[in-house]
Amino acid sequence: EVQLVDSGGGLVQPGGSLRLSCAASGFTFSSYAMIWVRQAPGKGLEWVSTISGSGGSAYHADSVKGRFTISRDNSKNALYLQMNSLRAEDTAVYYCAKGDTSGVNLVYWGQGTLVTVSS
Amino acid sequence: QSALTQPPSASGSPGQSVTISCTGTSSDVGNYNFVSWYQQHPGRAPKLIIYEVIKRPSGVPDRFSGSKSGNTASLTVSGLQAEDEADYYCSSYAGTNKFVVFGGGTKLTVL
Numbered sequence A: 001e002v003q004l005v006d007s008g009g010g011l012v013q014p015g016g017s018l019r020l021s022c023a024a025s026g027f028t029f030s031s032y033a034m035i036w037v038r039q040a041p042g043k044g045l046e047w048v049s050t051i052s053g054s055g056g057s058a059y060h061a062d063s064v065k066g067r068f069t070i071s072r073d074n075s076k077n078a079l080y081l082q083m084n085s086l087r088a089e090d091t092a093v094y095y096c097a098k099g100d101t102s103g104v105n106l107v108y109w110g111q112g113t114l115v116t117v118s119s
Numbered sequence B: 001q002s003a004l005t006q007p008p009s010a011s012g013s014p015g016q017s018v019t020i021s022c023t024g025t026s027s028d029v030g031n032y033n034f035v036s037w038y039q040q041h042p043g044r045a046p047k048l049i050i051y052e053v054i055k056r057p058s059g060v061p062d063r064f065s066g067s068k069s070g071n072t073a074s075l076t077v078s079g080l081q082a083e084d085e086a087d088y089y090c091s092s093y094a095g096t097n098k099f100v101v102f103g104g105g106t107k108l109t110v111l
Helices: none
Strands: A003-007 A010-012 A018-025 A034-039 A045-051 A058-060 A068-073 A078-083 A092-099 A106-109 A113-117 B009-012 B018-023 B035-040 B047-050 B064-069 B072-077 B086-093 B100-102 B106-110
Touching: A003 A092, A018 A034, A018 A092, A018 A113, A034 A068, A034 A078, A034 A106, A045 A068, A045 A078, A045 A092, A045 B086, A045 B100, A058 A068, A078 A092, A106 B047, B009 B018, B018 B086, B018 B106, B035 B064, B035 B072, B047 B064, B072 B086
Parallel strands: A010 A113, B009 B106
Antiparallel strands: A003 A018, A018 A078, A034 A045, A034 A092, A045 A058, A068 A078, A092 A106, A092 A113, B018 B072, B035 B047, B035 B086, B064 B072, B086 B100, B086 B106
16 A cells, blocks of 8 residues: 655744655555645645656756755655745645656645744 | 636525636646635635636536636526535646646636
8 A cells, every 4th residue: 555654844943945745655666756735824836846766856846946956865764855945835734645656646645734934 | 817717706595506617728627627616714724616618526526517718617506505605716737837727717606
């Protein structure tokens, strides 16, 4: 059974940093692209970042480019999102998701972890 | 403002059919057959219900169907049931620069 467990969220001051983690199990982790999607309170979904199965390719939304970095450790079946220079508008529930073979369809989702940026 | 445009709300009575539209551009919906639909119940993670315009993941009832014409994709829910009441989001691949774009979501109410 595929399981994705998001963690690392919390309250952080503007300008601060946070690292989110996603622990994956139930599939061959290194074979699939992984994705971070966020959802601000009461708002819609927003794609944040995608990383290929090998970790060799990574893509970030313009809204986080230069501030957030997606990475993965295939030896630990773990996905990460390093978030720096956080802003109030980054406040959201962050979900990790497993892509299918295309890397575009988000087949399985974690439960989400809440990041609140506030002073 | 979301990249893809969805109506904010839709409704129907049990047993009826409802269609939700998702309008993009020739750079996303119109250019790729990678349109997906996600169902999200309150407080829960989204769930993939349609991918690559018309395909259903295993376990998704065939009451859910997708289609596309030009820059507009559609999700049809037939034989509405109470448990279909949820938010629905469309998404599309948009190339290696934007990668994935989402619609703003449609709240489906079963009357």
